[in-house]
Structures are given as C-alpha cells and as structure tokens.
Amino acid sequence: MSKIKVSSTNYANKQLLNEECNEVYAANIIGGQWSLAICCALINGKMRFGELRKILPTITERMLTLQLRRLEDNGILKRTVYAEVPPRVEYELTGIGQQLEPIIRALETWGQAHKNLHL
Amino acid sequence: MSKIKVSSTNYANKQLLNEECNEVYAANIIGGQWSLAICCALINGKMRFGELRKILPTITERMLTLQLRRLEDNGILKRTVYAEVPPRVEYELTGIGQQLEPIIRALETWGQAHKNLHL
C-alpha cells in the first residue's frame, strides 16, 4: 500500500470495475489484508492504536497506520486525537462503517460453512 | 497470482488471520481483482470462457484463467469440459458458490450507499 500509478492498466481496470459493479467497489474498500479484522475489532466500540495492535499481534505499526488511514479516508472510521502526552488516539466506526456489520457477519457464516466443506 | 512463498511473513499472517477470523478467510477467497465480478456474472447461470471474457472486456486471458482456477480450487465454481473441437468449457457456481449471492447483494447495496455519501 502506497501511491497508486494512475497511468497503469491495473488502475484503469479497477476504476472500470468500481464504476460498473458496486459490489466490487465495496470489496475494494474493505479489501486490505487487515481491514476487515480492524473493522471487526471496532464493531464493539472505539479503540486506541495500541489496543488494535495488541489484538493484531503480528501487524506492524506501519501497516496498522496505513490501513487505518485508508479506512479513515474512505469514511469507514473516525479518528480522534487527544492533545495529551503521551499521545492518545481513538478510532471508531462511522455510520457507514457500522453498516458493514451484517456483511461481516454474513462473511463469517459463509466462511465457516466453506471451511466445513473443505475439512 | 502464482506460487506462494510459505516462508514469508505475509503468508504466515494470512494463515493466522484465516484461522482466527472466518470473515477474513471468506474475504480472501472472493478477494481477487476479478473474482467477485466473475461470481456475479455466474449468478444468472452457467457461462463459457469466451462469454466471461466478453463481459469483462479488459481482463486478460491469463487472469481470467487464473481466477477461474482459483475459484474452482476453492470449490466456488464447477468447470465442465466438452470433448469438442473447437473446445467448449462451461463454468457454473457450486452450492457454496451460490450461497455468496446474498453477500454480493449486500455488498452491492452497501457500495451504493457508500458512493452516495462520497458524491
């Protein structure tokens, strides 16, 4: 995750799919390696950066920051900075972010069913 | 998409998430650039390779093949080869593949809502 190259075929293809298929558009928004896990963690309420890091023990700080920024840019979560030292930053789902919950639950159920099939 | 390096941290992280979160596991299965679009196309019934290619005009044959193989390996779709010349191959969703439909619809609705917010 970093800068995208707007001149690439890949970029053009993504744009095209995003325009034509809202489900692909949605999948792209929640589609980073850690995005869904982060959303899932925030379903139960706000959390600090460090708490998220504990819940996702193997994520690097860089990745956590990047994914949080992307989710924030996409309006999925809200970031609140408290002017304290040491700093305190809280993350919480926005309205549209909370509307992901039924989708997450459905994916969870489907994933479980799929796993059972492939035992 | 090709061989994965089982010794990479990335691979380990994915495995871990897949084990712990069924929703992430599910997202990984339907999470290629074209996978959802392919599933979507197949919701209305079986299709041939060439038909899929027409629906996704900018996909390369290689990508279409790779994604179809992956979906097949994951039991999302079934591939039927007819011993004819020129060859004919049909793809259709399996049972678990069809169970994706409500999820796709939900993603579609959510995607639309999200787009409206960001106009």
Add this chain to the structure above:
DNA sequence: TACGGTACTATAAAAAAGGTAAGTAATGAG
C-alpha cells in the same frame, strides 16, 4: 495446405501490497 475458432499455457515484466528497521516529538517521572 492454409485458416479460423476456442480455451487455454509459458515467460517475463510491471505494479501493488506488505514487511523490516530505524527514527521522531512531546512531556512527565525519576
């Protein structure tokens, strides 16, 4: 014999995503 249609495969390269390691700022505690 050359050609067309279908569903691929092989190889290489580009682009995107993810990981490693180190550093930063501000402040209060010791």
Add this chain to the structure above:
DNA sequence: CTCATTACTTACCTTTTTTATAGTACCGTA
C-alpha cells in the same frame, strides 16, 4: 539530564498480484 511512553513517519526491501505478449492443440472447412 535521561528515560519511558505513544502514535506515528521514513526509507528501503521482499512478496504477491496483475498485465503483456506470444504461442499451443485440435479439427473441420476452404
């Protein structure tokens, strides 16, 4: 003054995903 704490940032590197381009087998038709 030094250290610990928190939430990052930066530069660089590896892995994974996607794209580009060319080529294959088969057989019936012209």
